[in-house]
Amino acid sequence: MSNSHASGHHQPIVFPPHARVDLRKFDPAATNGVEKEAAEAELIGLRVRLNELQNLLYADARYAMLVVLQGIDTAGKDGTINSVFEQVGPIGCSVESFKVPTPEELAHDYLWRYHKKMPERGHITIFNRSYYEAVLVERVKGIVPKETWEQRYEDINQMEAYLQRNGTIVMKFFLAISKDEQRARLQERIDNPKKQWKFRLSDLEERKYWDEYLDAFEDALERCNTKHAPWHVVPADRKWYRDYVVARALVEKLESLNLRYPPAAPEVLGLKVE
Amino acid sequence: MSNSHASGHHQPIVFPPHARVDLRKFDPAATNGVEKEAAEAELIGLRVRLNELQNLLYADARYAMLVVLQGIDTAGKDGTINSVFEQVGPIGCSVESFKVPTPEELAHDYLWRYHKKMPERGHITIFNRSYYEAVLVERVKGIVPKETWEQRYEDINQMEAYLQRNGTIVMKFFLAISKDEQRARLQERIDNPKKQWKFRLSDLEERKYWDEYLDAFEDALERCNTKHAPWHVVPADRKWYRDYVVARALVEKLESLNLRYPPAAPEVLGLKVE
Structure with a gap:
C-alpha cells in the first residue's frame, strides 16, 4: 500500500456503486485536510449525538442498524x-464477534449464523468481522474453491437488499491501514506486556498474505458496494481520523431517517397518577 | 414504603445470608451519610475503572460476570x-432485556431462556429483569400457583451456585424506590412528550399491586440471598446514590478477583515483525 500521497490529498470515502477501488493507490494516512484538534473536538459531540440518535431509534421502533467493520488484522x-460508541448506552447497542464456526454453524448455509445475530428494531448491532469473511479469509486461505466464493457476492448483495427493504440500515466500513502501520502495531503487541495476550504467532503467518487480502478486499469493495448498502473506505492509519469518519457517517445516516418519538395514545394525555 | 427515616440514617446494602429485609422499614431515600458532590466525583473514576476491569476480565479469561437488576416499574x-456502564465498551458488555416469553420459550423449563443468555468468560452481561420475575410477577399476578413458585427459590439458588462454581460471578441488585417516588416518575412519563412512548396504561394497573410486590421481593431477598450470590438492596430514590452504590459494588468485586494479563508464550518474547 502506497504512502506516497501527501495526507492533504483528497481521498474519497464512498465510491459509486460497483466502482473499482485500487487499494494499492489508496492512502491509508489521508486526512483530507481535516485538522486533528478540530476532528477530536467534533468527535466528542458526535459521540453524544450518536447516543441520542440511538435512543430515538429505539423509541421510533421502525429501523434497526447493522454496522459492519472489516479490515486486515490490527486495522x-x-x-x-x-471510541465511536463510547457514549452509546449498552441497552440498545451490542457487538457480535464471530469466531471459528461451530459444527452446528458449519452444518448450515454460511449466512445462517450471521442472520441470527442481526439487530432487532431500535437497536444498533456492530459486526466485528462479518459474513464478508466468507469472501476474504475463506478465499485467501483456500477454505472454499473459487466457484463457491465467486457466487457469494451475489448472496451477500441479496441479503443486504432484503435487510434494507425490511428496515435494517446496513453501514459498512473497511478500515484501511498500510503494511508499515500493521508492522508497527504487531510489534507493539509483542513488546507491550499488556498487549501480548492479543498476539498469536498465526498473525505473522496471515501477514504473508497481505497482497492476496488486498485483492480480496478490492473485489468485495467493488462487487458489494451498492446503493442500499454502500462501503465506506476509511483511511485508518491515524486513529483520530478513522474514528471521526466512522462516527460522522453514522450520525449523518441516522439524522437522515427523520426519527421521532411516537405520540402518546389520546387516553394517556392529562392522566393523573394516584 | 416509609420515608420517616432521616437520610443520614445508616441503611445496610448487603444483609447476612437468608436474613429477612423489612422493605416497609427500608428507607429508599437513604444516602448513608454520603455527600452528593463527593459521590458524583467518585463515580467518574469508578466508571473508568469498571471499563479497565472489564478489559482485564476479558484478557484474563477465567471469569464471567452476571449483573441482575430488579426493581418495581420506574425503579x-x-x-x-x-450511568454505571457509561465508560464500559460494548465489545465485552451486553444487556439482555426479557420480554413476554415466546411459545418456544414457554415450551421449555422457565430457566432455559435465561441460561441461553448467560455471559461468556471475559464478558459482563446485565440482565434488565431476570429469572427472578418467575417469583415476582408470576407470583403476584397468579400466573403460576403457589406450589410452583414456592419451589423456584431452590431452583434459582441451585443455578446461581452452579454458575459460581463454573466461573460466573453473580451480582444482584434490588433497586428500592418509595411509592411516592414511583408516582412522580410515572407522572413524568405521562407529562413529558419525550417519555410518553415509555408509558403504558398497564403501568397504573401494576401499581395497584404495590404491597403484593413488596411481599414477593421480601421473600426473594430472603430466600435467595446467599454467600455465593448476595443481594444488594439499593436505596434508589436518589439516582446519584443508586449509581454510586452499584458502581462501587461492581468495582470492589472485580478488584477482589486479582485479574491479570496472561503472560506471553516464551517464543513470542523478543520477536521482530518483518
Whole structure:
C-alpha cells in the first residue's frame, strides 16, 4: 500500500456503486485536510449525538442498524468500536464477534449464523468481522474453491437488499491501514506486556498474505458496494481520523431517517397518577 | 414504603445470608451519610475503572460476570445501566432485556431462556429483569400457583451456585424506590412528550399491586440471598446514590478477583515483525 500521497490529498470515502477501488493507490494516512484538534473536538459531540440518535431509534421502533467493520488484522476494529460508541448506552447497542464456526454453524448455509445475530428494531448491532469473511479469509486461505466464493457476492448483495427493504440500515466500513502501520502495531503487541495476550504467532503467518487480502478486499469493495448498502473506505492509519469518519457517517445516516418519538395514545394525555 | 427515616440514617446494602429485609422499614431515600458532590466525583473514576476491569476480565479469561437488576416499574434499571456502564465498551458488555416469553420459550423449563443468555468468560452481561420475575410477577399476578413458585427459590439458588462454581460471578441488585417516588416518575412519563412512548396504561394497573410486590421481593431477598450470590438492596430514590452504590459494588468485586494479563508464550518474547 502506497504512502506516497501527501495526507492533504483528497481521498474519497464512498465510491459509486460497483466502482473499482485500487487499494494499492489508496492512502491509508489521508486526512483530507481535516485538522486533528478540530476532528477530536467534533468527535466528542458526535459521540453524544450518536447516543441520542440511538435512543430515538429505539423509541421510533421502525429501523434497526447493522454496522459492519472489516479490515486486515490490527486495522483497529476494536479501537473504533470503543471510541465511536463510547457514549452509546449498552441497552440498545451490542457487538457480535464471530469466531471459528461451530459444527452446528458449519452444518448450515454460511449466512445462517450471521442472520441470527442481526439487530432487532431500535437497536444498533456492530459486526466485528462479518459474513464478508466468507469472501476474504475463506478465499485467501483456500477454505472454499473459487466457484463457491465467486457466487457469494451475489448472496451477500441479496441479503443486504432484503435487510434494507425490511428496515435494517446496513453501514459498512473497511478500515484501511498500510503494511508499515500493521508492522508497527504487531510489534507493539509483542513488546507491550499488556498487549501480548492479543498476539498469536498465526498473525505473522496471515501477514504473508497481505497482497492476496488486498485483492480480496478490492473485489468485495467493488462487487458489494451498492446503493442500499454502500462501503465506506476509511483511511485508518491515524486513529483520530478513522474514528471521526466512522462516527460522522453514522450520525449523518441516522439524522437522515427523520426519527421521532411516537405520540402518546389520546387516553394517556392529562392522566393523573394516584 | 416509609420515608420517616432521616437520610443520614445508616441503611445496610448487603444483609447476612437468608436474613429477612423489612422493605416497609427500608428507607429508599437513604444516602448513608454520603455527600452528593463527593459521590458524583467518585463515580467518574469508578466508571473508568469498571471499563479497565472489564478489559482485564476479558484478557484474563477465567471469569464471567452476571449483573441482575430488579426493581418495581420506574425503579431506574435503564438509568442505572446507562450511568454505571457509561465508560464500559460494548465489545465485552451486553444487556439482555426479557420480554413476554415466546411459545418456544414457554415450551421449555422457565430457566432455559435465561441460561441461553448467560455471559461468556471475559464478558459482563446485565440482565434488565431476570429469572427472578418467575417469583415476582408470576407470583403476584397468579400466573403460576403457589406450589410452583414456592419451589423456584431452590431452583434459582441451585443455578446461581452452579454458575459460581463454573466461573460466573453473580451480582444482584434490588433497586428500592418509595411509592411516592414511583408516582412522580410515572407522572413524568405521562407529562413529558419525550417519555410518553415509555408509558403504558398497564403501568397504573401494576401499581395497584404495590404491597403484593413488596411481599414477593421480601421473600426473594430472603430466600435467595446467599454467600455465593448476595443481594444488594439499593436505596434508589436518589439516582446519584443508586449509581454510586452499584458502581462501587461492581468495582470492589472485580478488584477482589486479582485479574491479570496472561503472560506471553516464551517464543513470542523478543520477536521482530518483518
